[in-house]
Amino acid sequence: MTNTQTAPNRPRARGIVLDLIRATPLISRVELVGRSGLTGATITNVVRELIDDGLVHEVGRSESRGGKPRTLLELNAGAGYTVGVQLDRFSGSIVIVDLAGHLIGRTAIKGPGVASPHVALVRLARQIEALLTDSDIDRSDVFGVGLATLGPQDRALGTLLSPQPTPLWLGLPMAAELEKILGLPVLLDNDATAAAIGEYWVGGVELNSSYGCIYMAGGIGGGVVIDGEVYRGGSSNAVEIGHITMDAAGLPCSCGNRGCLEDFAGPTSIVTRALQWDGVRERLNLSGDIDDTVLDLALINRAAIGGDPDARSLIEYSARYLGYAAVSLVNLFDLERIVLAGPSFAIAGALYLPIVQAELDGACFARRAHPVIASLSASGADAAAVGGAVLVLRSELTPLLRRHAAP
C-alpha cells in the first residue's frame, strides 16, 4: 500500500459541501449554491461524486413553492467510519466517527514517552484495532486514519520534522509506518490544526466564522480557521503559538527560539515550577516524572479549585501568559473567537477561560471593530482526535481510501 497524502488546499469544494450538508440536514443543491458561493456546476459535480462515494444520499423532495420540487440531501451516516488519533509524548486519544461525524467510540491512551517510534506505533496499531473490535466496527468499513500529532511536519510526505520526544522521531515517515503496521490508509496532520477543524465540525463554532484554536496537551499549539477554511500557510506548519517569544530575555527553547510561550504557560513548565516550590510536590502528591506531566497538571488543577493558593497561583500564571498570546494571535489573524482545546484545557480550562477572556477584552487591537469571545472546545480532550477523523472525511482521499480499505 502506498502512502496517500493530498496536496494542502485541494479538498476545498468537497470540504465546504460536506460541512454544509452536515450542518444543514435536508439541504438542496440550490441551497448549497446559495450558501457555499460555489457555482451550480461545481455543486452538481461535487454532490454527484459524494453520492457515488456513498457519503451522501438523496432523501426525498421538498414541497414545491411554485417552482420545481428540490431533491434533498443528507449524509449517509452508516456508510462507513473514520478513525482519529491524537498522540504526543504525554497524551493520546483514539476516536471512531461515522460519516455524519457522530462519535461511535473513544479511548484515552498514554503518550509513548521516550519509546522508540516502532514500539510506539505497534502499540498504537493494537490500541486502534482493540477500539474497532470493542465498537463492533469491521475494518473493511473504515476509510482511513487521521493521525494528529505535533509539528513541524512535511504533511505532503507524512513525515515528522521534529526531534521530539527523541531524535529518532526526526524525519520519521510516520503516516507510511503506521499504514504498514495497521494495514489502513493514514493521513498525517498537525494536532492543533486538527482540533481547530474538528471544532467546526462538531458545531462548537458558527459556520463561516473566523476563529483560532489554542491546543494544549503536553505542549501548546494552535490552529486558525477563516471563513470555515483551515489556514495552512506556506508549508502547513502554521500557528505554532507555543513558540512565539513572550520574553526576548527568556530561556532558550528546544525549538531554537527564546522565551517561548510554552516555557511560561505549558504544562511542563507549570509542573516544573510546582516542583521547585517548597512542599508543593508532597502536598499535591505530584509524580514529577516528565511523562506524567498531564496527570500532575490534573492534580495541580484539582488543588487550585479546592483553594490551594500555590496551585491557584501556578495555574493563573500560565493562564495570564496564555491570555497575552491569545491577544497576539487575535492581533495578527484578526479573529472573532478563541477556542481552548485539548487534554490540558479539558482538565483546567474552567480556570483559564475568565483570565483569557479578560485579556482579550482589554488588550485586543481591533476591539472597537468587534468583540473576541473565548470558549472551551466542545470535544474536550478528544478535540485533535475528532479533528483527525474529520480531516479524513473532508479529504478527497475518501473514495481512494475506500478502495484501499476494501478487502
Added chain:
Amino acid sequence: MTNTQTAPNRPRARGIVLDLIRATPLISRVELVGRSGLTGATITNVVRELIDDGLVHEVGRSESRGGKPRTLLELNAGAGYTVGVQLDRFSGSIVIVDLAGHLIGRTAIKGPGVASPHVALVRLARQIEALLTDSDIDRSDVFGVGLATLGPQDRALGTLLSPQPTPLWLGLPMAAELEKILGLPVLLDNDATAAAIGEYWVGGVELNSSYGCIYMAGGIGGGVVIDGEVYRGGSSNAVEIGHITMDAAGLPCSCGNRGCLEDFAGPTSIVTRALQWDGVRERLNLSGDIDDTVLDLALINRAAIGGDPDARSLIEYSARYLGYAAVSLVNLFDLERIVLAGPSFAIAGALYLPIVQAELDGACFARRAHPVIASLSASGADAAAVGGAVLVLRSELTPLLRRHAAP
C-alpha cells in the same frame, strides 16, 4: 458622490488575472487558465470585462504551433491612472501609477502631526492635485485614490477606528471626507496591507509566494500575502505586528496591550531612548520633536553607519526585537519570506536586514521544512502608497471609479 468601498474578498478573480497579465506581458487566455487555476469561462468573462473597461487590450496573435493561433493580451498602460497615498502622523507619500503599475510621479509629504482631520485632508487634497498637475495628468483620467493609513479601520465603511494621532480621528469617515474635498473616489486600506500587496505588484517577490511584510513608518504594522492573495482575517484588521507582546512585564501601550513590539523597536521608542542617553541628542543633532521622529531616525541611522557606537546600539536593539517578532510572524503564518518596507526601513533597512535574517535562520520553528529569506522592499519609502494605487487597480471599482471620474 457616494463612498464606494467593496466587500473584502470580491476582487479575487479580477486581481489574479490583472496580476498575471502584468507579470507576463503577451499572455493568452489559455495560459491564463493554466496559470490562474480559474475556469475557462471565468477567464473569458473577466478578460472581456477588463477589455470593456479599457484596462487590457489585445495585441496580436501568437505563432500557431499546430493549433489555433492565440490572441495575446497586455495591460493598456496609458488608459488611465490611479493615485496612491500613504499617511500617518509622522510621514506621508503620494504616487501616481499607470495601469501597468509604472510609477509616473511621486512626492514625499510630511505627516499631519496633530492637525485636525479637516485641515490635514484639505492639505492632502491640495498636495494630490499639485502632483497631478506636475505630472501632466488630467483628473478625468484618474480612476481613484487608494489611501493607505494606520489601523484599526472599518474598511467597508472607510472609517478609522483608532484615536491616533488625536481622538478627533477616531470614527472619522476618512475615505468619504477626502472624496468630498478632492472630488475623486477614495478607497481606504491599512498601510502595511497595502505595502504587502504593492510589493507583489512591483515584482519584489515571486508570483504565488507566501510572505509577510513588516512595515515601519512612525509605527510598525504588517501584512501577509498567501499564494498571491492578501490575508484579510475576519474584519480586515489583521497582522498588527506592532502590537504583539514582546514582554508581558512591559509598559502599557496606547492600544490597550502591554510590552508591545512598537515600544521596543518602533522609531518613536528608538528616538525616545536616544534622548535619554547622555550627550546623544546634541552629538547627533536630534530635534526631539515627536513629529520629527522619522527625520531623527535618519540622523541616528547615518551616525550608526558612520561608526557611532551609541547610534549603532540603538538601531541594533530595535533590529533584534524586529527579528524576534519576525520569527513569531513566521511561526504563526508559516511564511517563506519577510519583506521590510516603509519609510523607516528605507532609511535604516540595511542595518536591520542581517540582524533579522540571523534570527530567522536560527529560531524559526519550521526551518527544517524550508528557509525564510528577509529582504528590503523594492518600493522603498513609497511601498504603502504604491500598494494603495495597486489596490485601486485590482479592485472591482475600477469601472465604477472611471464613471465617477468622468467629467
